[in-house]
Amino acid sequence: MSGITIQWKTETAMDQSRLVSLLGEFGELLFIPLGSNVNLESCVSNLIMHADVACAVMDGETVGFLAMYPDDQEPQSAHISVIAVKPKQQGRGIGKAMLSRALGLARQWGMKTVGLDVSADNKAAQQLCRSLGFHVHVRDGARWQMRHRLSEMPTRSTVTPMEEQPRLLAALDLDIELRIKRDDLYPMAGGGIKARKIEYIARDMIAHGQDVIVTNGGPQSNHARASAIVAAILGIKCHLVIVLEHGARYLDTGNILLMRLSGAEIEYCTKDQLATRMDCAMDTYRSKGHNPRYVWGGGHCLAGTVAFVDAALEAQEQCGDWIPDFLVTASATGSTQAGFAIGYARTPTRVIGISAARDKVRGSQIVRDCVSEYADHVLPVSGRVDIDFRDDWTEGGYERTSPQLLELIQGAARAGVFVDPTYSGKALNGLVNLVMRGEIPSGSKVLFWHTGGLMNLQASAFAGGMICL
Known part of the structure; x- marks a missing residue:
């Protein structure tokens, strides 16, 4: 699969006629399909006024479409009104990447929850949402409301003894x-100083709408462990490149055990391979539409x-x-x-x-x-x-x-x-x-x-x- 680029409307030209065309093209593919009587121009006017719109682009073709706006009815809540992926590209992680980026944007906005609607019989959409931490909030006949509660970073009032x-x-x-x-x-x-550091790094990631942390360390790296745990708390991806020595044996305990249990993606390499593996991981996540953060070992x-x-x-x-x-x-x-x-x-x-x-x-x-x-x-x-x-x-x-x-x-x-x-x-x-x-x-x-x-x-x-x- 060629690389996916997710472009927000603030990053690329997207006029009203283009949005009308996209909404018409993707209308039947939405989690709740648009009816035939929907006024596309009116919908697009609302999107332009209130929503941030993203397109997933592959080989110059728009294969995914998403729109999210702050919900006026509920404080500190965002609503995803549009999300769809073309049938031929479904099952390739595009929808998951778009939702991940939307959650990153919602964190950047300072939101506490993100909601969306899905058809009761659209099991694939429900499964996708659940994989990113959404749950069914309201069952209203054929329309279900799903919600994701964004985990918050602790306040900076933490003082150690x-x-x-x-x-x-x-x-x-x-x-x-x-x-x-x-x-x-x-x-x-x-705990430890790496936990204090990663809290600041995570806040900076949130400010930049980043949704993946890519970092490295040894099997007993406190920084890698803290990164993995914070990523698990926030519900974002963590990719760890762990450096080993050829022929050495390592206990699966301490920090490496916590990294593994946290669900972080872990790959192993030798020291001379580290730079290449880090760059490769960054390129891979970008090609899937994510917005990753490169963090040097130790949180440097x-x-x-x-x-x-x-x-x-x-x-x-x-x-x-x-x-x-x-x-x-x-x-x-x-x-x-x-x-x-x-x-x-x-x-x-x-x-x-x-x-x-x-x-x-x-x-x-x-x-x-x-x-x-x-x-x-x-x-x-x-x-x-x-x-x-x-x-x-x-x-x-x-x-x-x-x-x-x-x-x-x-x-x-x-x-x-x-x-x-x-x-x-x-x-x-x-x-x-x-x-x-x-x-x-x-x-x-x-x-x-x-x-x-x-x-x-x-x-x-x-x-x-x-x-x-």
């Missing part, structure tokens, strides 16, 4: 004032940086007069540390990022690039931005561990704080060593940003054993 954890201080023998920002408890998409994007500029302000409000001398966090794809660097630029707080894998030169530059992108596209950064990126405790690379790191993780767990060996555990290890070196002096006020990682812990060297009686 700030804790002192004196038992952890004692367990680690640290002579500092320590507070922990518990983003591991972020109440969405499995401007929206991710903005999320942690806001998070920095959130933490400052929680801390009040307690102003940390240091903020220590895990640093991987860069946007988290960049957000903190911007958010704390006008304070005396020194932000230190502990690398999960990258070397200092590359990691520092990526953080700087994120800061520059924010300054160019959001707001100029006021204050001094210092990038302190440490690669001393990577343990040799991503997901690599050491006996010392595992011992630290177990000690923290016995104080009631669970960190993982991939991200938050390395950050905590870095904090401990910075205190031991004297770079963080005794008595310093230190804010440790817990980035999450419980799923990583479940798939780590601590897991996999069997118990029985």
Whole structure:
């Protein structure tokens, strides 16, 4: 099948005579066919005045037709008055793509529900609607009203706890004032900083009417897991390109288990195939009429940086007069540390990022690039931005561990704080060593940003054993 392009009337010329012709051509194919006495010119006048109209075009031919308008009778509700696909093209996903795009537009409008009417005996149309989350709202003889309730993103009032954890201080023998920002408890998409990031990315997708998220990561990628769960919540497609190493064996647990259970489309590849597979996935969804969003691994994007500029302000409000001398966090794809660097630029707080894998030169530059992108596209950064990126405790690379790191993780767990060996555990290890070196002096006020990682812990060297009686 040739590629499908879905064009809204705002994107292409569509005058009244063209719409009359389309309505006449598709009238008998609608979920509720038009009667022979319908005044097409009057219908088209209403569409032009009130509706957004989309055409599915293949090889220059219009093969699908859809119109949707805000429902004046019900606040924050949209109504799809026209949807049809030519018989020869039915069963190829065109109707599903058009409905998906319509739902994306309704989210963009800020709607809460989308409705449409369908004939009681049109089982194929009912099945199509149900596959996208519509349900029968009213049965009125031969005409059924179906409705889709759009899932809403949580409000930005979510604030994660700030804790002192004196038992952890004692367990680690640290002579500092320590507070922990518990983003591991972020109440969405499995928690952690990637859940905070994907919330911002999803809001940006909604603002652009996008209906598919295409992203990547490893089998235990917190970002890929958060993406899959948010897509499931919103009812949009999620396509994950998961990178594996040849010959390596991976536990089907932790993040990859949640990705799979969420219904995400998952494909596997090696690292050298990643760019090609991502581009191919984007091209495939576009060719089917979707409006996909390409998201770099780890949620590395401007929206991710903005999320942690806001998070920095959130933490400052929680801390009040307690102003940390240091903020220590895990640093991987860069946007988290960049957000903190911007958010704390006008304070005396020194932000230190502990690398999960990258070397200092590359990691520092990526953080700087994120800061520059924010300054160019959001707001100029006021204050001094210092990038302190440490690669001393990577343990040799991503997901690599050491006996010392595992011992630290177990000690923290016995104080009631669970960190993982991939991200938050390395950050905590870095904090401990910075205190031991004297770079963080005794008595310093230190804010440790817990980035999450419980799923990583479940798939780590601590897991996999069997118990029985």
